[in-house]
Amino acid sequence: MSARKLTVPNRVLAGLPRKDLRQLLSVLEPVKLAFGQVLYESQGRIRHVYFPNDCFVSMLTGVDGDRSAEVGLIGSEGMIGLPVALGIAVSPFRAVVQGGGTAMRMKIADFRREFSQSRALRRELFLFTHLLMIQIAQTAACNRFHAVRQRMARWLLMTHDRANSNEFRITQEFLALMLGVRRVGISEAASSLRERKLMAYRRGSFTILNHRGLVAAACGCYKKVKDVYARGQGRQDLFHQRRRSHARNRK
Numbered sequence: 001m002s003a004r005k006l007t008v009p010n011r012v013l014a015g016l017p018r019k020d021l022r023q024l025l026s027v028l029e030p031v032k033l034a035f036g037q038v039l040y041e042s043q044g045r046i047r048h049v050y051f052p053n054d055c056f057v058s059m060l061t062g063v064d065g066d067r068s069a070e071v072g073l074i075g076s077e078g079m080i081g082l083p084v085a086l087g088i089a090v091s092p093f094r095a096v097v098q099g100g101g102t103a104m105r106m107k108i109a110d111f112r113r114e115f116s117q118s119r120a121l122r123r124e125l126f127l128f129t130h131l132l133m134i135q136i137a138q139t140a141a142c143n144r145f146h147a148v149r150q151r152m153a154r155w156l157l158m159t160h161d162r163a164n165s166n167e168f169r170i171t172q173e174f175l176a177l178m179l180g181v182r183r184v185g186i187s188e189a190a191s192s193l194r195e196r197k198l199m200a201y202r203r204g205s206f207t208i209l210n211h212r213g214l215v216a217a218a219c220g221c222y223k224k225v226k227d228v229y230a231r232g233q234g235r236q237d238l239f240h241q242r243r244r245s246h247a248r249n250r251k
Contacts, residue, residue, distance in 0.1 A: 011078070031104070042061070045090060055100055055101030057098060060178075071093065085125050099168060149217065168205065193214070
């Protein structure tokens with residue numbers, strides 16, 4: 001593979017210097033992840049880390065037996081299996097594929113070796129860890145203080161950003177699980193958003209009809225986290241531009 005063709009959809013991998021990326025690609029394998037597929041169980045052993053390309057994964061935490069709620073959503077901006085970067089091989093969350101697609105997968109032993117050797121990989125993952133911590137904290141506050149309708153709008157927008165599509169597959173039962181509420185609460189919130197012609201729901205799929213209106217209907221948590229991610233990735237892009245400029249000047 002030539003240097004010009006070393007391009008990947010995942011932002012963590014895309015942020016690496018060509019030498020580091022080429023080394024990682026030698027131990028990464030492409031995989032297809034299906035909707036509803038469980039990558040890790042809560043307190044289960046992590047055997048692979050995943051770098052999503054066009055899929056996204058929900059991180060669920062359990063409460064009171066069978067009840068659970070989503071605390072984080074990860075797509076091509078990050079990596080699934082972050083505890084391994086902290087030396088922990090057990091997942092604190094249940095990781096479920098929310099949007100099917102492709103990813104790059106790496107065995108734990110390979111990841112630990114590459115993580116210890118690549119300063120650039122550590123930098124990218126530390127930044128993503130910071131951004132994910134903000135998302136998890138904001139989600140916890142949102143689930144505590146905001147109405148189901150606002151939380152549902154936020155979730156649809158976050159999913160839209162990772163799916164790059166106005167239509168995605170999700171049942172009301174699964175959405176109730178994501179938001180940690182009863183099915184009747186989801187039905188009422190969906191009816192409210194549908195009456196305002198912001199979204200449509202049919203046969204297990206949601207379609208966003210008015211993106212701007214849905215942003216207005218969501219709580220401020222959506223924009224707050226989105227802005228933090230944009231600033232973080234903006235600083236990341238600026239760093240890479242300066243690094244490339246420095247490399248050209250040295251030639």
